[in-house]
Amino acid sequence: MPPVVYVVSGGVSKFAKARPDKTFQAVVKEAYDYAIRDIGLTFEQFTELVDGSVASYFSDHFQRQLMSGIMVQDYLGLCPKPGHRVEGGGATGGLCFQEAWKSVASGHMDICAAYGFETMSHVETWKGNEFIALASDVSFDYPVGGFYSGYYAMMVTRHMKEFGTTVEQMAHVSVKNHINAYHNPYAQKRNRYTIQDIRDAPMVAWPLTRLDICVMSDGAAATILCSEEGLKKLEQAGAKIARPLVKVTGIGRGTDAMRMADRPHADYDTFMRHSATEQEKSSDETRAYYRRLWDKGFRYPGVHSFRAGRTAGNMAWKHAGLTDPLHELDFIELHDAYTSSEIQTYEDLGLCRYGEGGPFAASGKAFMPGIDYGLNLPEKPACPVNPSGGLIACGHPVGATGLMQAVFAVWELQGTIKKHFGDDRLQVKNARRGAIHSHAGTGTYVTVSVLEREL
Amino acid sequence: MSKLPTHRPETLGGYIVHNLPFPKVLNEETLALLKQMSPIQIEQVYQINYLHSYGQDSPFFAGLTNGVFLGSRDPKTGYTYANPRGHDMFTGDETQWVVLPNEGTVHAFTVCHFGSEEFLPECPFVLALIEFEGANTLFLTRLMGVDPNAASLDWIGMKVRAEYLRNSKLKPTDVYFVPV
Numbered sequence: 001m002p003p004v005v006y007v008v009s010g011g012v013s014k015f016a017k018a019r020p021d022k023t024f025q026a027v028v029k030e031a032y033d034y035a036i037r038d039i040g041l042t043f044e045q046f047t048e049l050v051d052g053s054v055a056s057y058f059s060d061h062f063q064r065q066l067m068s069g070i071m072v073q074d075y076l077g078l079c080p081k082p083g084h085r086v087e088g089g090g091a092t093g094g095l096c097f098q099e100a101w102k103s104v105a106s107g108h109m110d111i112c113a114a115y116g117f118e119t120m121s122h123v124e125t126w127k128g129n130e131f132i133a134l135a136s137d138v139s140f141d142y143p144v145g146g147f148y149s150g151y152y153a154m155m156v157t158r159h160m161k162e163f164g165t166t167v168e169q170m171a172h173v174s175v176k177n178h179i180n181a182y183h184n185p186y187a188q189k190r191n192r193y194t195i196q197d198i199r200d201a202p203m204v205a206w207p208l209t210r211l212d213i214c215v216m217s218d219g220a221a222a223t224i225l226c227s228e229e230g231l232k233k234l235e236q237a238g239a240k241i242a243r244p245l246v247k248v249t250g251i252g253r254g255t256d257a258m259r260m261a262d263r264p265h266a267d268y269d270t271f272m273r274h275s276a277t278e279q280e281k282s283s284d285e286t287r288a289y290y291r292r293l294w295d296k297g298f299r300y301p302g303v304h305s306f307r308a309g310r311t312a313g314n315m316a317w318k319h320a321g322l323t324d325p326l327h328e329l330d331f332i333e334l335h336d337a338y339t340s341s342e343i344q345t346y347e348d349l350g351l352c353r354y355g356e357g358g359p360f361a362a363s364g365k366a367f368m369p370g371i372d373y374g375l376n377l378p379e380k381p382a383c384p385v386n387p388s389g390g391l392i393a394c395g396h397p398v399g400a401t402g403l404m405q406a407v408f409a410v411w412e413l414q415g416t417i418k419k420h421f422g423d424d425r426l427q428v429k430n431a432r433r434g435a436i437h438s439h440a441g442t443g444t445y446v447t448v449s450v451l452e453r454e455l
Numbered sequence: 456m457s458k459l460p461t462h463r464p465e466t467l468g469g470y471i472v473h474n475l476p477f478p479k480v481l482n483e484e485t486l487a488l489l490k491q492m493s494p495i496q497i498e499q500v501y502q503i504n505y506l507h508s509y510g511q512d513s514p515f516f517a518g519l520t521n522g523v524f525l526g527s528r529d530p531k532t533g534y535t536y537a538n539p540r541g542h543d544m545f546t547g548d549e550t551q552w553v554v555l556p557n558e559g560t561v562h563a564f565t566v567c568h569f570g571s572e573e574f575l576p577e578c579p580f581v582l583a584l585i586e587f588e589g590a591n592t593l594f595l596t597r598l599m600g601v602d603p604n605a606a607s608l609d610w611i612g613m614k615v616r617a618e619y620l621r622n623s624k625l626k627p628t629d630v631y632f633v634p635v
Contacts, residue, residue, distance in 0.1 A: 020494040064501050130571035139509055140538055143626045144595050145567060145574045150582050153565030158584075161563075161611045206566040206606040261538045261584055261593040303563055303584060303593070 005104045005248045006231055007451060008224050008241050010407030011035035015188045015219035015395035018121035024068060024220070025075035028117045031222040031400075032076055035113075035407075039224070040240035043077070049233050050224075051109035052082035056096030056116030057399035058089060061131045063119050072115060082109075089135050090335060092116065093221070093402020094438020094447030100225045101248050101449070110230030114406075117220035118397035128216050135441055137259050149213055149338070151260060151442050153205035156340035159304040160207070162297070165343065165358030167207045171198035172362045172375065173339035174211050174392055179373050181389025183425045186404075188217055188395035194374060198339075212339040217395030221403035223410065246413045250320030250435075250450030254311025256301070260442045263307070265299030275300060275310050277350040278323050286353060293355060300354075306341075306443035309348030316435065316448035317350070326351045326365070326383050329450075330431040331412055333405035335439035336390040345437060349448070351383065371425060387412065387426045402438035402447070409434045413453040470497060511541040514552060519630050520623035526555040526590055537587050537594040557617045558635060559587040559594075561610050566603045579603035585615060585632055600633040 011034025013019075013027050022030075036046045053076075055069035065071070069085035088095045093116045100114035120128050133146030141151075159165045175195060181187035193211060201209035225248070226234060235241060257263055264270075268290060272281065280286045290298075301307040313325070322328045332349065336342035343357035352360040360366065364377030366385035388394055388408040391401060411420050412431045418424035428434075433452045440446070476492075478485035509516055518525040527536040527550035529543035535553060543550055564583040567574070574580070583598040599618070601610060615632040623629045 020496055022494075061501075064499055124572070126570070126572040126575055129569075130573055133571045138507065139512060140627050141595055144597060144628055145570060145577070145580055145582050147567055147570040147574065147582075150565050150567045150570065153567075154563040154582060154584055157565060157608060157611060158563035161608050202568070203566075204569045206568070208565075257544070259538055259595070261595050262536065262540065262544070263592070265591065 003105055003107065003227055005101050006226050006228075007246050007248060007406065007410050008226055008231065008234065009035040009038045010221065010223035010403070010410050011038065012186045012400075012404050012407050013220040014186055015217045015397060015400075015404075017188065017215070017217065019119070019218035020121070024063065024117050024119045025072050027119070027218065028072045028115050028220040028222065029076060031220045032113065032115055035222045035224050039234065041234070041237060045237050047077050049237060050078070050081065050111045050113050052103065053078050053113040053115060054096045054099045054103065055083060055085045056092045056114065056403060057085065057118055058087060058092045059118070059131050059398070061134070062122055062128070064122070072117070076115070078113070088445040089440030090337060090396075090398055091402065091438040091440035091445040091447050092399045093404070093406075094436065094449065095402070095445065096399075097223065097402055097406050097436070097438075097449060098251055098253065098447055100223070101251060104225050104227050104230065107227075110233060111224065111226045113222060113224055114403055115220065115222040116399040116401075116403040118399045119218050120216040120397060121218050125216060140261075141259055147205065149205040149208055152338045152340055153208045154260070155303050155344065155442070156207065156338075158302065159340065159344065159357075162304060163355040163358060167199060168195055169358040169361045170212055170339040170343060171195040173336065173342045174198045175373055175375060176367050177336060177386050177390045177392040178211075179371060180368060180387055180426060181393030183421065183423050184389050184394065185421055187389045187393050188215060189393045190389075191393075192374070208338060208340065214337045214391035214396040217397040219395060219397035219400045219404070221400040221407055223403055223406050242414045242416060244414070244453040244455070246410050246451055246453050248449060249433075249452045250316040250322070250448070252312040252314065252316030252319065252448040254308035254315070254446050256306065256308040256443050258441065258444055260303050263301055263303060265302050267299070268294045271300040275307060275314075277314060277317070279350060280353065289353060298355070304344065305354055306344055306348045306439070306446060308443050308446040309345055309437070309439065309448075312437070312446040312448040313349040316450050320433075320450040320452070322450070325349055325435070329383050329433055329435050331384045331387050331409075331428045331434045332437060333386055333388060333390070333409055333434070334437035335401070336386055336392050337396060337439070339392065341439070342385065342390070345439070346385070349435075349437065368426065368428070384428055387428060402436065405436040405438065406449070406451070409436050409451050413451055512539050515539040516625050516629070519619060520625070522619045524555045524557060524617050524630060525552050526587075527551070528553045535590045536592045537585070537590040538592060555587050555590060559585040559615055559632070561598065561613045561615060562586040562593050564598060564610050566606045583615075583632065595627075597628060597631040598633070599631055
């Protein structure tokens with residue numbers, strides 16, 4: 001039985017298009033100080049107790065600065081304690097969270113700080129697109145017209161062709177996430193949009209418009225993880241840790257080929273053996289559904305699905321003892337860099353079957369209760385997805401994003417959204433269990449972590 | 456022994472500023488006011504030429520310059536990659552070069568109306584993943600000869616054929632595809 005790992009606190013800087021008012025170290029300190037203040041310790045008290053850290057940031061290019069991580073470690077007064085940087089594209093924050101979990105679960109540390117940041121405003125948007133596109137194969141993919149929105153748009157044209165997914169279904173995701181963020185003071189884009197607004201926005205990569213796509217941001221996030229021993233140390237020093245306590249109960253990761261073109265197009269048996277969820281395997285009706293998909297030419301994962309996401313989800317659900325994520329999770333913060341990838345991720349995480357993500361997006365199941373979206377949703381919310389507004393509305397300062405999800409998840413599970421947001425409309429009532437999902441590249445690294453409040 | 460320089464030379468170029476707002480008198484109060492100062496932002500240039508090697512994939516690019524589209528095949532299983540790959544991902548074996556057909560079909564596509572800095576002048580352009588008879592994986596390419604302002608899902612499944620640049624640039628864009 002692995003040791004219990006708690007997530008006791010977190011902080012997020014305001015995500016913004018640009019933060020020229022502070023250097024990246026000082027922006028991280030905003031989030032880090034918030035996390036320390038939230039448990040009622042002074043900077044000196046926490047520095048005395050914390051055993052080390054993990055730093056998360058994606059690109060050295062954005063800042064033209066190598067070893068930014070140690071500059072933050074230094075600025076936060078964490079030297080000479082142990083620390084290291086993790087990097088895995090868009091999943092960097094999720095990987096960082098899991099590395100901090102490992103540091104505590106392994107017994108190496110009792111208290112570990114995980115902090116992440118990105119400063120994307122130092123270059124023009126098109127140069128930023130170029131930096132991000134360098135996270136595709138520079139021999140074969142980048143020179144053809146390297147542009148991540150283009151890569152995701154290709155995935156979705158295939159999704160639309162195979163499953164009948166519509167642009168209006170994708171727009172439901174954008175409307176939902178933007179309106180959720182309307183109540184989140186940390187979010188970069190707090191706007192009420194309609195389906196028509198999403199479709200009328202400038203086309204970026206057909207059929208994805210500017211409002212189907214997250215924006216580049218400057219921002220930081222930090223969170224504090226600890227063991228039972230670490231919890232004792234913090235409380236003995238006077239920390240006021242919110243009850244119920246929040247612990248990590250599931251960890252999953254997956255990977256896939258860098259070049260989307262190289263992804264396998266596997267047969268039904270291979271899918272069932274390696275990738276089907278327990279729920280899918282145990283249902284005659286679902287096995288027949290997939291047989292019919294294969295008869296129509298479906299192959300897995302192809303370019304429409306994320307095998308890494310399915311692998312990470314299955315692993316995390318198994319670790320946490322879940323078999324029906326849609327009904328056993330109270331919310332999910334997932335990596336919606338694109339409306340289309342939120343739909344793809346519904347399927348990867350087993351909230352619905354492959355091919356059913358489009359109708360699921362427009363069903364209402366992933367919406368928050370009690371919020372007027374101006375949409376006619378046929379079903380009641382089942383598991384709100386991105387109650388914070390996700391990447392599409394909060395912004396995506398890459399290294400901070402996965403940790404931002406962890407912070408919002410902890411606040412949801414503590415029941416402290418009103419305290420932090422000044423508004424409780426995004427508080428998922430009686431939230432007991434939630435998941436965070438972090439995703440890189442064209443689905444190359446994906447992490448899923450399950451967080452749960454103690455009863 | 457010559458006299459050692461004791462002053463840094465004043466040079467032209469870059470940023471030359473005079474009279475940035477600053478307190479005339481420095482005391483506790485005026486120093487604290489510096490906290491209200493707006494950030495100073497300067498330009499920094501970052502330009503590099505890399506000598507990139509295609510390594511074991513080099514014959515693919517030599518093929519393109521000769522109008523030949525090469526793929527990679529696992530000798531035991533026959534699993535064939537439309538985008539060359541030195542070793543098979545399932546067996547771990549070294550792959551063999553095979554000639555792929557010059558015709559394929561569009562598997563997925565998009566029209567990029569925006570992009571990375573390097574490709575902005577080419578917008579709108581069409582990216583497509585092409586599937587080939589006898590190949591298990593796809594190839595990313597530019598699709599020409601279709602109207603970027605009339606994108607349609609009907610393009611998926613369209614038969615296309617390879618065209619080659621006459622003046623090779625030793626890039627994967629030396630080959631592109633057009634409707635048959």
